[in-house]
Amino acid sequence: MPSDKETLLSMGFEEARVNWALKETRNSGLQPAMDHILSHEGQPVPDLSTVSSSGGAGGSSGAMDVDEDDEDAAELRDMIKSQGSADVEAKSIKCSLCGKTFRNTALANFHAEKSGHDQFEESIEEVKPLTEEEKKQKLAELREKMAAKRAVKAKEEAKEAKENEAIRRKQGKDLNKIKEDLKAKEIEKEIEQRRRDKVEDAKARAAIKAQIEADRIARAERTAREKALREGREIVDAPSSASSAPQVRPGGPAAAAATTSSSGVAGKDFKETRLQIRLATGGQPLTTTLSSEATLREVAEFVAAQTLTVDVDTVSFAQHFPRKQFERSDFSKSLRDLGLTPSAVLIAS
Structure with missing residues (x-):
């Protein structure tokens, strides 16, 4: 063999x-x-x-x-x-x-x-x-x-590599599309929020203008009453709601209450109240938006949560325009009842 x-x-x-x-x-x-x-x-x-x-x-x-x-x-x-x-x-x-x-x-x-x-x-x-x-x-x-077998094997490997590359590219495109969609949604949310802020700012400006106009009319009526009293003339009541208030000194408590009442009526249709709270000790003002039905005590709790120098039980609030000092009994009243809607500036001390 x-x-x-x-x-x-x-x-x-x-x-x-x-x-x-x-x-x-x-x-x-x-x-x-x-x-x-x-x-x-x-x-x-x-x-x-x-x-x-x-x-x-x-x-x-x-x-x-x-x-x-x-x-x-x-x-x-x-x-x-x-x-x-x-x-x-x-x-x-x-x-x-x-x-x-x-x-x-x-x-x-x-x-x-x-x-x-x-x-x-x-x-x-x-x-x-x-x-x-x-x-x-x-x-x-x-x-x-x-040789033929090797050529077939090489062709199959090239085809498989091409398919794998196509899958990888498709996955990359899908990931990029997801990122673009998320970015577009974020942009839409930001645009919508800006639109809402503009609407709220416009409403707040309109309310402030109305309040300023009402205060101007009230001051004019008070001035006319005081002048009539000094000259001994008869006081004729004006048809406005402000003229029906009792005769008081300018800047007195009754005048502030009347002005506050008129501002409260102007803001009765607002569901939210935007507040800017300035600390008597200085520093950056605090801003927040609360429900118009929230009480003044909730405002105090918000301020106490933001700074350690303020205590809920001892803090007091004041308003420069119209000038008013809030009492402890006002802490249980709503922002609407206190005439702080739709927006107001408070001094915390």
């Missing part, structure tokens, strides 16, 4: 390259050695004294996959072995499904495992040994099949 080396030499491979392949594969068989030769084709043969056995066919990075090429290689080897034993009668086994003929049972079993065919019969046809030209042609076919 010819050895693996003799078989490879009979296939036309160089002896030095055959020795290199057998040493690299540790003489693990014909197929690993053939894989090594084909995968290292074109590379110079190193000095075998410096080459260490790498352990089986793993030393070849381009080992062939097991397919019908293995079947052909095994058949080729069996044919070559038959040349060295001419006294053994050639036998063949034929696959009834595909018509292929095989020299021995081992090749037929290998074909059955690969193809799944299970119907074989003995044949009197003798499988002729390959000529030198047929061996070279067979070797060329094996090389072409290996």
